[in-house]
Amino acid sequence: MTLFRSGATYCRISKDDEADEDGVTRQSEDTAALADRRDIPVTDTHRFVDNDVSATQGKRREDYERLMATVREGGIDVIIVYALGRLWRNRKERAEGIEVLRKHGVSVLCVKGPELDLSTAVGRMLAGVVGEFDTFEVEQMSERQQRETLQRVERGVAPTGPRAFGYTPDGMSVIDSEAAEVRKMFDALLAGATLSGIATELNGRGVANRNGKEWTHNAVRYLLQNERYAGLRSYGGSDYAGKWDAIVSEDVWRQAVAVLTDGARKTSPGPARKWLLSGIARCGVCGETVTSAQRGPKSSAKTGPDRIYKCRGPVKHLARNAVPIDTLIAGTEPGEPLGVVLLLLMREDAARLLLDDQRPDMEALTAKAGTLRARLKNMTAAFADDDEADAVEFAGAVRRVRERLSEVEGQMSSPARTAVLGDLVGAEDVVAAWEALPLDRQRAVVDTLMTVTIHPAGPGRRAFDPRSVVVAPKL
Template identity: 30%
Template sequence: MQTRAAEGGARRRVVIYCRISDDREGKREGVDRQEKECRRRAERNGWDIVAVLVENDLSAYSGKPRPEYERMLQMLRSGEADAVLALSPKRLYRQIKDAFDFFDLIVQKNIEVETIKQGRFNLSTAEGRKDARRAAVDAQGESEEISERVRDSKAETLAQGEFRGGPRPFGYESNGVTLRSLICPECSAVEGFDADRRCGACGAEAANLPGSEAWHVEAATDAIIAGESLRSVCSTLAAQGVRTVARRYRQEDGSKGEPESRDWQPSELRKLLLRPRSAGLIDHYGEIIGKAGWPAIVPEDKWRACKAILEAPERRTTTTNARVWLGSGLYVCGVCGETARGSTTGVGGKAKAGEGEKTHRPAYRCRTGKHIVRDAYALDAYVEGLAVDRLSRSDAAELLLPPVAEGPSRQELAALANTLRAKLDSIAADYGQDLITRKQMLDSTAFTRARLEKITAEMVAQTSGSVLASLPLGTEEIAQQWEGYHLDKKRSIIDAIMTVTINKARRGRQPGFVPGSGTGYFDDSTIDIEWKKPR
């Protein structure tokens, strides 16, 4: 691009602008080559380089902000520079609007623009401006054609149930199909499995290899179904040293840094557990459209049970302010029926507290603050002791777990669900070929979808059983494992087996209390426990 010569024949002050759209490995090789060629051209032209602006792995067509490009425009407007060097016009712009705005600035400020591949456009004449605008239109058209080809390719891949590309999914290799990792429980093979997880050597169904990414996905799914929170599962993964897939995250300057993995956060873990690919399903804009061409990490019924829990309207969605109270929101006031909240209560001043000790202790209060106050440590210990005793009884499973429902197995339900999805596809195909009317298509689709929803609901019901199902009920292991349970899991267990009601305390000391014994005034006769029936 060429305009009039610089004022007074002075040497041009040039900005070198380098950009590459896709640099997944972060090697900068493309932009480095551009810079070298532009530097050689600036030296040949006798121009002074005032800045080299680089945007790596950033598309000019995507519409995302380009900080260095905006900085270049500001330098040109302010007079800090009066020339631009780039590899080609496509490095500078890919959208017509950007190009036309750039052309107006060139003419207004008498800016010299040269590209290595196409030389200079002369914007001092109407013909030159027309050629420049035509080239900009062609550049945007080329970008749109590329976008369409990519979209069509992904649509074809989607229809075939194949991996559509993108970053490596956690639990799978970079091809998006091979699991990390499987093992055959019969012959110990670690490769050669089909999309149904069948071992090619002996035909047995594979299991997720302990300690592998797939194994951790399944363990996290089981933990959510068992009543743990996303936060507690993240803590477990962090303790085990399990981190996210390495990604190149966007930096403040708009570029992408080196690949790095991070500790799991509740929001990221939620997305992982909700993705249909873990159940061997493929989705399109949030709708399950069929079985995928890769093996599932978890059975579909288990995935749907986890999904139902995570998407429940009553589920708390914030991921901060970790719970520190076992009974907050669970224990009930015996006077007004409101749930208890965490608070504090005095111990009788500094004299009774002792030197260096706190004058207040954690306590539960009615949410109205008027009816009940109870020492949190003593009440929690009492409730946990009752829970462990109940869960350790030899008849605990009979008392606490619902009876096994009769009906199709989970494998039969999954097969029926896939059949109904295929039927939805065939209905759409029949309508597309004018074999059925629009009314027939709508009626058949509605009927088939209703059946599919019923089947998926049955799958969820079979797997999303009580949090108690994952416990070693009726054994001494309950007492041994209880202290190791996360607070969220303890809360889920207590909520599943009992209702704790705190009644008004009696005046005076508890009968049998011995001064100086170090015990408090906790009176368990003021606590009512109602055992819940299996649900």
């Protein structure tokens, strides 16, 4: 029996759903007991634990890294583990770890397994053989889990895991009050609201997330991109129909995903826009968008700072007083002319603003997508039952159907003008409806209806000339 001068214990459990650390506690007790029986000294600084770190998901193991650093420093001559599979998770880690332990003369002692002297060829061979059995078990379990998951997906069973906001814990039934909030979130996004704006609005009304906490920018994004709300489940790059009730249509969900994945969309959760035209209006000289800034000291507590729009480009082609420009575009002051946006929305033929000649027939596309998904499922079942089926022909047919399905799903991502303008066009009081909108919604309406170009005012102080702001309708 080998006598060791200084040992270390290492414990790892792959999954700790309850976060109670019972698994690693049992391993710690067993490894400590083995150290006592073998009379191996183990200091508190040489006890290493990685809790809830899977063998297959590749999470970083901080304590394992500390353990290997201790080995390289020459601080220990044996590592005590419950089983060899707790120390190394895959072939790459095992090969690298064996080489490090060989170089520094460190052995491995297992509670459930052999003592491995890795300074010898026999010890390294045994470590490799035992490790291969561990890897085989992990990979076989992973294959079973993947097959089980695919079967559940094909049967339309809801995903397991944390409860989704809007659904009961089993994922199959809708919670009406939460589902109503989910629909509002999708509607707000498609109407031009920002993720931060949606989160702020929810928190302002005291609507908590599934954990009873406030909403964040990222939590709203995750919800809106989750296909579960459209009654779908993604697996292996494909979408499958679920048997639970959808909260929004597939059309609405795909529009939301298209908005959130648009490369031109600002994705930073930083400060929200504070002014109507910043980032929307363009410089009349270079075409860059304008930004808003404060010029000079605050004039008074009542009027606030002198706010300007200025060119965002490297050469500042213009710096214009923002107030009269905002008034020209969206003014609602009693007794003063209404802004261009209000005049458009109040026209007798304002309903034409909702027309979108490029808008595909969503009902037909949704039906076509469902037909193609059913065809894929039937093709798979028929192939499985036909012992003489040609695998190459089957793969080619599946590929063609998937390509058609992908094309249909892409068409369903087209945005709708109605989402942005619907609650304004035809409103009994357009001015009141406009004033009730949050700023991000007002900005979306402006951006949908028109292109605003601001030209330099010219040298010296002069009265505001509306002709220096060019409005081009997007119709």
